[in-house]
Amino acid sequence: MKLELKQCSARHPADNGQGRAAITSLSLCIESGEQVAIIGPSGAGKTTLLQVLACALRPSGGEVLFNGVSPWTLRKGALTRLRQSLFLAPQVPPLPPRQRVVTSVLAGALPKMGLFRSLRSLFYPVDIPAADEALTRFDLSEKLFERVDRLSGGERQRVGLARAVLAKSELLLVDEPLSALDPTRAEQALTVLLDSCKTSDATLVSTLHHVEMALRFFPRVIGLRDGEVYFDLPAADITEAMLQGLYEQHLDELTGPAPEPAQILEKPAPVVMTCR
Numbered sequence: 001m002k003l004e005l006k007q008c009s010a011r012h013p014a015d016n017g018q019g020r021a022a023i024t025s026l027s028l029c030i031e032s033g034e035q036v037a038i039i040g041p042s043g044a045g046k047t048t049l050l051q052v053l054a055c056a057l058r059p060s061g062g063e064v065l066f067n068g069v070s071p072w073t074l075r076k077g078a079l080t081r082l083r084q085s086l087f088l089a090p091q092v093p094p095l096p097p098r099q100r101v102v103t104s105v106l107a108g109a110l111p112k113m114g115l116f117r118s119l120r121s122l123f124y125p126v127d128i129p130a131a132d133e134a135l136t137r138f139d140l141s142e143k144l145f146e147r148v149d150r151l152s153g154g155e156r157q158r159v160g161l162a163r164a165v166l167a168k169s170e171l172l173l174v175d176e177p178l179s180a181l182d183p184t185r186a187e188q189a190l191t192v193l194l195d196s197c198k199t200s201d202a203t204l205v206s207t208l209h210h211v212e213m214a215l216r217f218f219p220r221v222i223g224l225r226d227g228e229v230y231f232d233l234p235a236a237d238i239t240e241a242m243l244q245g246l247y248e249q250h251l252d253e254l255t256g257p258a259p260e261p262a263q264i265l266e267k268p269a270p271v272v273m274t275c276r
Ligand SMILES: Nc1ncnc2c1ncn2[C@@H]1O[C@H](COP(=O)(O)OP(=O)(O)OP(=O)(O)O)[C@@H](O)[C@H]1O
Pocket: 011, 012, 014, 015, 016, 019, 022, 040, 041, 042, 043, 044, 045, 046, 047, 048, 049
């Protein structure tokens, strides 16, 4: 799915109209099948931008277009169909605590099921192998029938990502998918997300706090600062000086230096096991 923002402004979803716009006059184009990371300091407008791209938040100015069409001009049925073709994975996945993991993961496919099948799935999981396969990709298949409130924060985050992968959407929007993951799990999670979007030719847009991971895994990186595009470049062209400028007031949030160009887009090094 192709996305375009034209001079787009929007307030934070929780803003009651008193504050300033969280993104202002923002223009960008993301082609169908592209994989884009959005980085920037806290409060830069990353979450607000994702909400606009998810048709969850109406811009206060300018335009957002999906395959050339503004969702806010569509009739209710067409807007619902458009929303069903995309998936927004929030930073903290909304998983009901007493639900089984299998049901939570299969919920990713609910928008594409008919009403009867989706209701049935809430009581009796309709496609357990699909849930198992998605969880296996995140090394979590042993938790298939576990209750969500018995999972650690990192496990919950990976269940949320398994749900996103299972949704098989044309557009996957992910808000900070790595916050509760250790470095190894974080690399695994990004690898799975990027691979599954590539396989299905889905567009992937993810906000990331971990700058080094954004540069290493994503071909294109957008730096947001104060609600505006500070840079929008291939990862290999982003310099240390650009990152320092992006995080000027928040250098503590800049995790690690920019990697050497040779590191960028390389697959993570395999883990070598030595028997003694
Ligand atoms: N609850 C709120 N009510 C009103 N305005 C808010 C609220 N939360 C954030 N904002 C405003 O929206 C701006 C953008 O916030 P947003 O959450 O989109 O940024 P972000 O880059 O995702 O931040 P973070 O990395 O901390 O999640 C903030 O700078 C702030 O001015």
